[in-house]
Amino acid sequence: MSQFAVHPALPAQRLTGVASSPVRDLLALIDRPDVISFAGGLPAPELFDVDGMRAAFDHVLSSPGGRRHLQYAPTEGNPDLRTLVAARMTARGLPTSAADLLVTTGSQQALTLIAAALLDPGDVVAAEEPTYLAALQCFQLAGCRIVTVPSDDSGIDPAALADVLATARPKLLYLVPTFANPTGRTLPVARRAEIASLAAAHGMWVVEDDPYGELRYRGEPVAALAAQPDAGDRVLHLGSFSKIAVPGLRLGWVRTPATLRPALTVAKQAADLHTSTIDQAAAAAWLEATDMTAHVAGLRDAYRARRDAMMAAMPSTAPAGSTWTDPDGGMFTWVRLPGEVDTATMLPAALARDVAFVPGAPFYAGPPDTATMRLSFTTHTPAEITEGMGRLATVLRTPAS
Template identity: 80%
Template sequence: MLSTPVRPAQRLQGVASSPVRDLLALIDRPEVISFAGGLPAPELFDLDGLRAAFDRVLSGPHARRHLQYAPTEGNPDLRALVAARMSARGLPTEARDLLVTTGSQQALTLIAAALLDPGAVVAVEQPTYLAALQCFQLAGARIVPVPSDDDGVDPAALAKVLAAERPQLLYLVPTFANPTGRTLTTDRRAAVAALAAEHGTWVVEDDPYGELRYRGAAVPALAAEPAAADRVLHLGSFSKVAAPGLRLGWVRTPASLRNALTVAKQAADLHTSTIDQAAAAAYLADTDLDAHIRRLRDAYRERRDAMIAAMPATAPDGSTWTDPDGGMFTWLRLPAGSNATGLLPAALDADVAFVPGAAFYAATPDPATLRLSFTTHTPTEITEGMRRLASVIRG
């Protein structure tokens, strides 16, 4: 008897597979130098500190409590500690403002569930984080791109999109953006906040990289702009400063959305892992996280510098690239007429990997672009990887 073929739900038909995830499955070979995944360096994980934190919460009189169901909103101690860190960075936050999520990616899913009906319009900077595009596609939204340049999303272009399309939501990674590494300037943050307030548009400020700054002064969070204080949902994560395997993130939400997001979280998974939240709270309470982040910055700065130093000998004449002040990525645009996707098989044959830029576009991709991540390899390995890449893209 022939089995009936599986037909996925309609909402999945417009959602493309992540090329980053597909690449990671192809390049699991030690000889490959991969600039593809936006992965933290595993040798820099604070293994001893995290192990000790788990040991503490699984010992003593409250150990069994940490294996039990927990409140949907999250561990109270963890929320208080995260709120204190956010306040110290210039974004006044109280524990009640935060909902703990299973990675900040889940926060995006919850926001989509709470705010987006099928057919709703979402505006995104172009190019933008591809998993956000997947999330909004899964929600059945219509995604409208907003042009950007070296200073981030263009406020004049955004004003036109807000007036013409009336999006329910604007999604941005304003600090060390994925995939470009760009940072939205202070003046433009004020302009974006004013536009959001004028048009009544919700703004998602995705901020997984903000503490990984290697040069220059910190820029205030978009959520700290008074004009949009009640319109911005600020997303944070432990993935880039502690360990992505914890799958711990949070959303700082205006009071008006707090209940809706909590209900969406209840429907999704009841609550994020109790034991992981408890261990993260213990880790934050007993560890100098700022010192750990300084070590990350020192290591990643050297790796970024190695990649940028190698770029003139790697990229063909007529190429351009970003020189990010922080984060994990540089964005390379090859000369007009180039096709990064077409170059990828030859790169894999040369034991080097990158992500073609086309996947990061909501519309009309630029085929000459590619994303390179510099965090996972040592400066020596990066130099060798760039030499391999040059042999491919220089023809």
């Protein structure tokens, strides 16, 4: 035996600089019933339609074609599911056919497939700042250079995007334009039109990530960016069952321009052949059997009360001089504390008081604003939110030693 130890190879270079998600790390730390967590963007489990899901799985397994639902399946996805999803998207103002859709293992996989199909190492990706941190992870893993675009209370600034297009020439723009993660902001129609026009003029792809769009608690719906006349074949629209049904199914989809469909399908084949056959069949059966208008209305009513409870508690929770978003829908509010503080240093004290939040820094691809934090209001009841905000107040309003 050699006197020199042979060490295993280190992880791939592409993992360098891709940090672990603090949200996923926190979920591992706070799995205690006494913790009130505003950290994860988790739907409320008591609102899951367990009986309906059980009946859907029983139906597809008890049907004459039950064994077929346990077999390999087409990469593009279950035809019935795609037809039902397309009909819902069309009803919401984005004309869609089943052929436009590729079913993915959660919308997060759609991001990975888009990166594999469209982006080469060194390509530039533009993103609103701050933005969804798992998207940043995805593009970093693909070896892309991320350039940030400033935003304000109405979301990404089109004028700033025009400057970025002129200087950095990004190949793709990533956006969560409706009830954004982490800020809760919604991009107005006029800005959507400007962004679609810029994308068309510069030949830039746009990824419109829309997991929260149906969770509106006030105001009128805003049509998808992909529905803008100038969007043409430049916008890829992502959707998910995780927020309106159950996240455990890990079912999402991407509405693709025809020119990209073959490349994304090949990327999907290389990733996992196809998304779970039985889960797709059960989701289709559940959609067909469920009054989705009533189901989504129930989610909105429950989450509206929770959003209202957090907003009502905010003035007595955040110290004087703080600012926060008051979202029209979705799952999050974005808080900035006064001064040059670092919310990450406050997290241990919060956890010691059995309350959790996500510090804002990981949502920045550029220099972070460390005085920020994200709070999610969907997981807990209004009474629990009021209690949790009281615990958080003792941390945020305690002067640093």
